[in-house]
Amino acid sequence: MSVVIHRVDKSFKEFRALKQVDLRLDSGELFGVIGPDGAGKSTLFRIIASLLAPDSGRCEVNGFNVVRDYREVRRLIGYMPGRFSLYMDLSVEENLNFYARVFGTSVRANYELIREVYRHIEPFKKRLAKRLSGGMKQKLALSCALIHRPQVLVLDEPTTGVDAVSRGEFWELLESIRQEGITILVSTPYMDEAERCDRVALMQKGRVLDVADPSEIGKGDMLPIYALRSNREVYPFLKRIRKLEGCRSAWLFGDELHVTLKAPQHASAFRKEIAGWEDDSLKWVPISPSIEDRFMWLMTEAGEAGTAPGSMNENNSLSEDYKYT
């Protein structure tokens, strides 16, 4: 076990940020935590990084308790906060050297480890950090988090605010870092990124809803799922669908509506009803659920999402829409 989180609770005044969180990470795995903003991902990561103490429960990194043995933990982990936290008025090279020296090592000693990441930004090593693009900033932050050869890498939403190409590159880099035997814990609001992890945990409102292999996550106990597609806007139909008898839950998914039913026999009634909705392009098809559908379904099961209006944005991100529910 590389990271053990056992029944961790954390509250900020009245707000319960984490509720009885349990997670176990194997050594060398790439573990993703997915959930909308406010799900408690950052709080959880800050506890693992020894920046916050849990109210109750236990958190260990390679057997070291994050509260009692925080000094050891800080040497073992490489942490990359959600907000860019390097020195804007120092150059790429100076930032890297600074963090290397603070950990009592040098860039040269660990160059092999960071080479894959660093070679992208090395041509700009004299440039001040504030003049880097979003993607380059992330790579610099990753280099700095890696420079002391940590055993566990904790990355809090590393790809938020980064363009699609850089995001793809970034995940390839994570893959290569994992080859070095480093355990990686990464959070993201993007569903498509979850598929690149070995395992993912779905988080919502301070709880871990599910932990599973991303390829498995759509299967199991999930009900059949249908999509309502049209050449026109489908959003106006959302309310009507939800009012239908036999509708268990419905949500917007990109430019379609996804629906689960209380029982499979309702399907024919739905088909009939929709045929009378004066839109010839409307199609009602059974589909195999994606990880995002799984997530939405789990949230409905927890009694939280089915009533939530709104849609996923273009990036299939949950972050904006469920912030205010």
Added chain:
Amino acid sequence: MRIIYTLLVKEFKQIFRNRFMLPVIFVIPLVQMIILTYAASLEMKDIKMAVVDQDHSTASRLLVSSFTGSPFFRITLQTGDDREATRWLHRDKVDVILHVKDDFEKGLFREGSADLQLVINAINATEAGLIQAYCTRIITGFNSQLRTGLSGPESSAGMPSLEIIPAFWYNPEFDYKIYMFCGILVILVTLIGMLLTALNLVREKEMGTTEQINVTPIRKTHFIIAKLLPFWIIALFELGFGLILGRLLYDLPIVGSPLLLFLFAAIYLLAVLGIGLFLSTMSHTQQQLMFMSFFFMVTFILMSGVFTPTESMPDWAQEMNRVNPLAYFMRVIRMILLKGSGFRDISREFFSMLVYASTILTLAVVSYRKTT
């Protein structure tokens, strides 16, 4: 040590990369030393005076001429109408009215005494006090001149008279600029030490870089030392820079040991940096910090005795000055530079400052949190 060294290198890089820093370090002292020293001078020239002479006698003319002869006074109105003079005073065209009544000479020679009236615009109390002092000096001079003139030079030996010849110790030419200069230098060094330290600390807080720093093996004390040391050095450098400027511009006498001054300043700055650190723990943004330090600086400066002697303040104010570091340094810098005081003379201030510095630093370090 390695960590502190690494942090210091980083701090200095950031400080000198900040475009705002170099002007602060070099231009502000120049401007303050040159402009403020002259501007804040208490010497007055060109006091505008109205003379209402209703006597028109030899004695009254003699009196008026001794005012005309003084470099401090300029007589802008000479009239027999006291209402006109009052109007001029109302309109701010004159600062003072000298009123000589029509029985002035008669009184002087018949009864041996006569009254004069001075009407001074006292909106600015300091200025009014000065005008009064200058007038009194001239009238006293006129008085003794009159007595020698009246009794004749040969009989003056028989007339006992007191003459005061003032000797201005430690500032023989009564040069107000030197006195002011010391005060402004103290303010400058304090401002650099307190404000820049606090701003730097809060800036780090605002940028959110502490989140990354906190997961490194850097300890709180390392971090604080590396934050304070650069400004301690810069403030001491500023003191030296100021002294050189003073020497060149004003022929500032450095009677005592500069080494002793730097020793005291070193301790003093620890206290000032401690206050800066303390202020930074209480504010989240640079704006909040500016308002708070403005409040403290203005209070400290006005009570420190830069313009008005602390001894003439009410007792409660003097008690309050015990926690005003500026008051100590203000006294000590003048004692060392102008009077040549040695360590024994300033030992009380020195040890007070030592206690002060260690108290405030401990307090500040304890209340400092790297997290927000």
